[in-house]
Amino acid sequence: MSAVRESVASAARVDAILSVRDLTVRFGSLVAVNGVSFDARRGHITSVIGPNGAGKSSLFNLISGAFRPSAGRVVFDGHKVTGASPDRMLAAGLARSFQITNLFFELPVRENLRLAAQFLANGRGLLRPVASGRAALQRVDELIERFGLQPKADELAGFLSHGEQRRLEIAVALAARPRMLLLDEPTQGMSHTDTQETAAMIRGLAAESLSILLVEHDVDLVMNLSDHVVVMHQGHKLAEGPPQQVRSDPAVQAAYFGDANHA
Numbered sequence: 001m002s003a004v005r006e007s008v009a010s011a012a013r014v015d016a017i018l019s020v021r022d023l024t025v026r027f028g029s030l031v032a033v034n035g036v037s038f039d040a041r042r043g044h045i046t047s048v049i050g051p052n053g054a055g056k057s058s059l060f061n062l063i064s065g066a067f068r069p070s071a072g073r074v075v076f077d078g079h080k081v082t083g084a085s086p087d088r089m090l091a092a093g094l095a096r097s098f099q100i101t102n103l104f105f106e107l108p109v110r111e112n113l114r115l116a117a118q119f120l121a122n123g124r125g126l127l128r129p130v131a132s133g134r135a136a137l138q139r140v141d142e143l144i145e146r147f148g149l150q151p152k153a154d155e156l157a158g159f160l161s162h163g164e165q166r167r168l169e170i171a172v173a174l175a176a177r178p179r180m181l182l183l184d185e186p187t188q189g190m191s192h193t194d195t196q197e198t199a200a201m202i203r204g205l206a207a208e209s210l211s212i213l214l215v216e217h218d219v220d221l222v223m224n225l226s227d228h229v230v231v232m233h234q235g236h237k238l239a240e241g242p243p244q245q246v247r248s249d250p251a252v253q254a255a256y257f258g259d260a261n262h263a
């Protein structure tokens, strides 16, 4: 490798908050994710797209620690976190929001946020304090305002609308001040208006230096939001690059947009 290429490669590495290398997961004879490598840069919105069954959710689950890879590694902020549980990932600064899985429906909105701001789970069902009660309450107030949840703050999470629950889910993921947020289809099941609001919210978070990895079906949303797009197809990485470059890549058009047009 030439000196210039080497220094460019090294600059890219310095800027990467998340590096995925040769990540692979097999389910029996099916290789759902097959040797996938990419970097997500600090403060950027990186998105993973691909047609149905491409391996997006499996990749998300591998990165967030829900699945253990058959091979490959995940490095977050310089630390190897391959196969670490979601709780350990959160403690390291990598939060995930996966549909509506982090909410206590029988508790008020405010209490859901307070628990997430004050404690981290340790994977054995035990909670360890990470912020004082006062600091946690301050964080809760910030998040309630930030996510427009003031009118709902004292309602039970189970009584919120679907869109509000998705918003609260993201607020809960952010309560412990992670440096990176993984989002799996954050606008799934949302109205057009809620989708636009969520997109603006994601953009706002990135503008405040939060690094974001988005796994998403909605091509237009991804193309509008992302700094960098990774396209998956049949478990492999098919292409990656800035949105416009990826959109015009003939292999992507054939494999992805062709399929999408006929979906």
Ligand SMILES: Nc1ncnc2c1ncn2[C@@H]1O[C@H](COP(=O)(O)OP(=O)(O)OP(=O)(O)O)[C@@H](O)[C@H]1O
Pocket: 027, 030, 032, 050, 051, 052, 053, 054, 055, 056, 057, 058, 059, 217
């Ligand atoms: N836990 C599992 N056990 C067995 N096979 C699985 C499992 N999870 C996913 N698969 C298979 O792996 C392949 C990739 O699935 P995955 O859900 O990762 O794709 P996707 O791109 O997220 O698809 P979609 O957009 O439809 O959600 C599919 O063939 C799926 O059936």
